[in-house]
Amino acid sequence: MTYPNWLSQRAHLSGSRLALSFQETQWTFSEINDVALEYAGKLTALGVQKNTRVAILAKSSPEFVFVMYGCLHVGCEMVMLNERLARAELSYQIDDSSADYVLVDDVLKEKVTDSQLILFSRIKGTSPVPFTPQKEWKKERTISIMYTSGTTGNPKGVRQTAENHFSSAVSSALNIGISPEDVWLCVMPLFHISGFSILMRSLIYGMGVRLHDKFDASSCAAELQAGRVTHMSVVGVTLERMLDVLAADEMSVSPKFKTMLAGGGPVPVAYIQRAASYGISVLQTYGMTETSSQTTTLQPADAAQKIGSSGKPLFLYQVKIDGAEKAGDKGEILIHGPQVTPGYIGRFADRNVQEDGWLHTGDVGFLDEEGFLFVVDRRSDLIVSGGENVYPAEIEKVLLAHPAVREAGVCGAPSDEWGEVPVAFVVLNKPVETDELLVYCKEQIASYKVPKRLSIVETLPRNASNKLLRRELKAWL
Amino acid sequence: MTYPNWLSQRAHLSGSRLALSFQETQWTFSEINDVALEYAGKLTALGVQKNTRVAILAKSSPEFVFVMYGCLHVGCEMVMLNERLARAELSYQIDDSSADYVLVDDVLKEKVTDSQLILFSRIKGTSPVPFTPQKEWKKERTISIMYTSGTTGNPKGVRQTAENHFSSAVSSALNIGISPEDVWLCVMPLFHISGFSILMRSLIYGMGVRLHDKFDASSCAAELQAGRVTHMSVVGVTLERMLDVLAADEMSVSPKFKTMLAGGGPVPVAYIQRAASYGISVLQTYGMTETSSQTTTLQPADAAQKIGSSGKPLFLYQVKIDGAEKAGDKGEILIHGPQVTPGYIGRFADRNVQEDGWLHTGDVGFLDEEGFLFVVDRRSDLIVSGGENVYPAEIEKVLLAHPAVREAGVCGAPSDEWGEVPVAFVVLNKPVETDELLVYCKEQIASYKVPKRLSIVETLPRNASNKLLRRELKAWL
The missing domain is CATH 3.40.50.12780 (ANL, N-terminal domain)
Structure with missing residues (x-):
């Protein structure tokens, strides 16, 4: 089972429609496909081939999109690296994924040392070799690989196939609708x-x-x-x-x-x-x-x-x-559904995901x-206190409802008496006494759920998508 | 590979949204699913089962939709009969498809004689047995079978799977857009x-x-x-x-x-x-x-x-x-694509469609x-008359079966009312009135297929292999 090459098909069917805009510049589907083909030719000249696994480390920019679309044409598996990770974390993912090349945005070059590193500036400066795109993509083709931690704390590389992405896009359209003007x-x-x-x-x-x-x-x-x-x-x-x-x-x-x-x-x-x-x-x-x-x-x-x-x-x-x-x-x-990954790569490749x-x-x-x-x-954040299950999100919701609280994060702290107890960190909108907040909590949730400690902080640890990282709160204890 | 049962899923996800309206009556997706489940129970009581092949002959009405949606729940293959066909044509399709049952709209009961005939009124009057719908439908499940003629004049039953219909709906949405208000x-x-x-x-x-x-x-x-x-x-x-x-x-x-x-x-x-x-x-x-x-x-x-x-x-x-x-x-x-039928049923089941x-x-x-x-x-000089496909070979076959006709050729003539209408040219074995030939046609094929004019000629245009050149007939008009 195959799809027509999405980039070629879009350029063919709606070439004059807007594909990308950044600041004051715009690209139609025809234009971005031309750029993608040029990048495919450059990447090919640098040794990147069909089924090559490339890790990519970049900040959001049109250049990042050009590199990805070039890789799509070539037929690569793209390991998407999070630019906010520390060097050691990046090394783990590059190593675990056995990436053949690491394509790196020049502004991030200090973050990676790898013999197979190719800077974006080098890709851009390379003369493209003649390149003919594949007409069709297999549904089971791995388009992207993204690392996610999960329960163990050891990041696992998740494969996302063409069918995964297609099903996701179509299902969303069937839910909220689509229009050519979107x-x-x-x-x-x-x-x-x-x-x-x-x-x-x-x-x-x-x-x-x-x-x-x-x-x-x-x-x-x-x-x-x-x-x-x-x-x-x-x-x-x-x-x-x-x-x-x-x-x-x-x-x-x-x-x-x-x-x-x-x-x-x-x-x-x-x-x-x-x-x-x-x-x-x-x-x-x-x-x-x-x-x-x-x-x-x-x-x-x-x-x-x-x-x-x-x-x-x-x-x-x-x-x-x-x-x-x-x-x-x-x-x-x-x-269950066609959007679910077929599995992991690297050291977790043998683990059944389904x-x-x-x-x-x-x-x-x-x-x-x-x-x-x-x-x-999230199961990994579950706090078990004196045999009772305590869910951090529930406590955070209560804190967030207080007018003085802008952000709240809760995690479990070790306790001799109860095994674990919940503790809270809050970012304030306006001054308030911590005692007032705790009293406020006591009014609304069972006493075993009330944070045993509450600290006022400047910011909470969040990932690049602004998702609260409760595990990092634990390190603050 | 499966889909969630489309009827159940729609009732679950958007049960309060309009599904069908006819004259002054409306059904939401929840309501029409309830009706469909009731019809599934009635059909089950009458012996219809999963994978049963049922032919359906009806005029457009909510009842027709209820019967089809009931069949969808049961898991039938539905042979969709064209109510404008003549008795002989309907018999051919019912026979060729080996339909286990023929479900017939009461207003059309004169058109079919079949031992396994079930009138819509009988379905409606049957007490449903308890029925549990399938949770999932296989992608390769045959939803519908429609007969279409081709070069030979023998109608072929085309299988249309769940994936065929799904791909078609999604592809259309990706082209023209969709909105929950449509x-x-x-x-x-x-x-x-x-x-x-x-x-x-x-x-x-x-x-x-x-x-x-x-x-x-x-x-x-x-x-x-x-x-x-x-x-x-x-x-x-x-x-x-x-x-x-x-x-x-x-x-x-x-x-x-x-x-x-x-x-x-x-x-x-x-x-x-x-x-x-x-x-x-x-x-x-x-x-x-x-x-x-x-x-x-x-x-x-x-x-x-x-x-x-x-x-x-x-x-x-x-x-x-x-x-x-x-x-x-x-x-x-x-x-090429996922909308293309996997093949035919009946006497053409062995023919490769791809x-x-x-x-x-x-x-x-x-x-x-x-x-x-x-x-x-168009294939085989297809005549499109008021949106209906008319295949010259099918009409020629009927004319040739008349003892007075030695050769027959049919082509389309322009019509202000219908776009095109079929006209016939015949070479005779022995004298016969053209009216007799037309009456003969009316008994065997749908009235829209009966030639609107019939001319007796000396010879028909043929190529060196004696193949009829229907396009040259057009020049005679």
Whole structure:
């Protein structure tokens, strides 16, 4: 089973349509395909071939897109490296993936030492050799590999095939719709599935991507007001910062803007309501690297009465709870569908990612009577205190509801008495006594769930997608 | 590889959305799924089971949809019978398909005598037995079987799988876009791929279908004006009649209306321009039963400078010209993609429908420098009359069976009303009245296939191999 080469087909079918824009420059699908073919010729000249595994380390830029699209034409497997990782972490991934080459953005060259390193400037400066793209791509072709930690803390390289990305793009379209005029604002890292999936949708839909080199609340608010974009992917924190700018500068949002997909953990309902007041529809999603982005999505119409839910599966997907006998029973979330990775590479290559066709996510959740998914907690963050299960997200939600709290993070601390106890870190909007916050918690949750310590901090540890890293909180203890 | 059961999944994901409307009655996806489950229980009670092959003969109505959706739940293969066929033609298809049951709309009961006949009224009156739907459908499951003639004049039963229909729906969405508010006006026969594919899109997109029991230009114009529908499938003749009504009654078309897909042969550019004056975008398509509807589509923006073209392939599809070395070279049109039938049933079950993965259409065409497809000549001199395919060989076979006829040749003649109509030329063995021959035809083939004129001639034009040259018949008109 094959697909027509997505880049060639898009250039053929909608060559004059916008493919990418960055600052003041635009590329149509025809133009970006020409650039991609040129880069494919340059990469070929440098020794990169079909089925070569290349690691790529870059910051968001058109150049990064050109290199990736060139690799797509050549037929490479792309290991997407996170530019915020430390040298040792990068070394682990390059080593584990047995990457044949490491393609590195010049601004990041200090981060990697590798005999097979090729700087972006060298690619650009290389004369391309004649290159003929493949007409078809196999569905099972590995397009990208992304490392994710999971329960063990040892990052595993997740394979994402052409079919994974295609299913993901189509399922999302069947959920929220698509139109030839759509333009997706991309401020998420391109090396994460949140950003990379925007590029895949671009090729599959024939959709424009408006690329920013990083998230900046004011620049994003300006895009929303200008009506230059129709969609955007956010996490709770970035949404809140944009809402603050919109409020502070008394800005409005163009009616051309349609939908935000919110990933990386639950977005407070207060944010969704504030967004709605600007006409912005925010869809809470649940997904992961192993599912090439969203698997379930909550519609705005359901947001108010299904607070905390991640919604229902997309059309091609199924979700069930391991061992659940009835609605409300908690257990591990299992996922089935064509978006699920066929497996890992490197030292985890032998590990089965699916059992009987179902991905075991390691996350705990339940389905309510109507089939809405509630993710109770990431299993790896579960705190077990005196035999009771304590879910950090639940405590954070309570803290976040306090007007003085902007951000909250909770993790487990060792305790002689209880095994583990929850402790909290908060970032404030305005001054408040920690005792007041603890009293506030006591009023709303069982005493064993109330943080035993609460520290006020400047920032919380987050990854490049702004997802809270609870494990790093533990290192602060 | 599987899909979640489309009916169950739609009821689960968008149960409150409009699924079907007919006259003043509406059904949501939840409601229509309940009806479908009830019908599945009734059909089960009557002996219909998973993998049972049922032929269905009906006129467009909600009841017809209920029976089909019931069959989908049960897991039947549905042989879609054309209600305009003559008794002998229906018998052939029922026999060739080895249908286990024939489900017949009561208003058509005179058309079929079969021991395994079950009238719709009997289905409706049967008490359902408990029924549990399958959770998943295999991609290679045969959903529908439609008979189509070819060069030989013997209709062949074409299998259309779940993957064929899914690919077709998704490819169309990637071309024209989809939105949760879309409603497709269905006036095409549900037993044809043109109408049936609207139901498949409804389930896959979660899209509403506005069903009419037949095409009526005034009723359709009223729907367009009322803004109750966003899409519609047409053929040249129906489009022209609607335009006449819009003009005569000085009507306007709601801005909510988006797109018409035009199949069944080329639509005159004048119609497309007249439609544009009402804000209607008409997309010329090329497709066939073997490709589960459209394979190529011409965008309105290209209509003026690509007069006569059927456009470019949809995203997942490829088209090439057999033996062509450069743009403009004519040859047989070959098609590749997941929408292509895996093959035939019945007496043609052994015939390869694909060679090296490419469907040989029998149509002749060329691709221009920009890759636009031009269909020069239809397979076996196909006559398209009011959107129905009429195969000359099939009519010639009937004429040749008459003892007075030695040779017969049929071709299409232009018709203001139908686009084209069949006309016949015969060489006689012995004297006979032309009226007698026409009455003879009427007994055996659908009335739209009966020649509108019949001329007695001395000889028919043949090539050196004695093959009938139907194109030369046209010159005699």
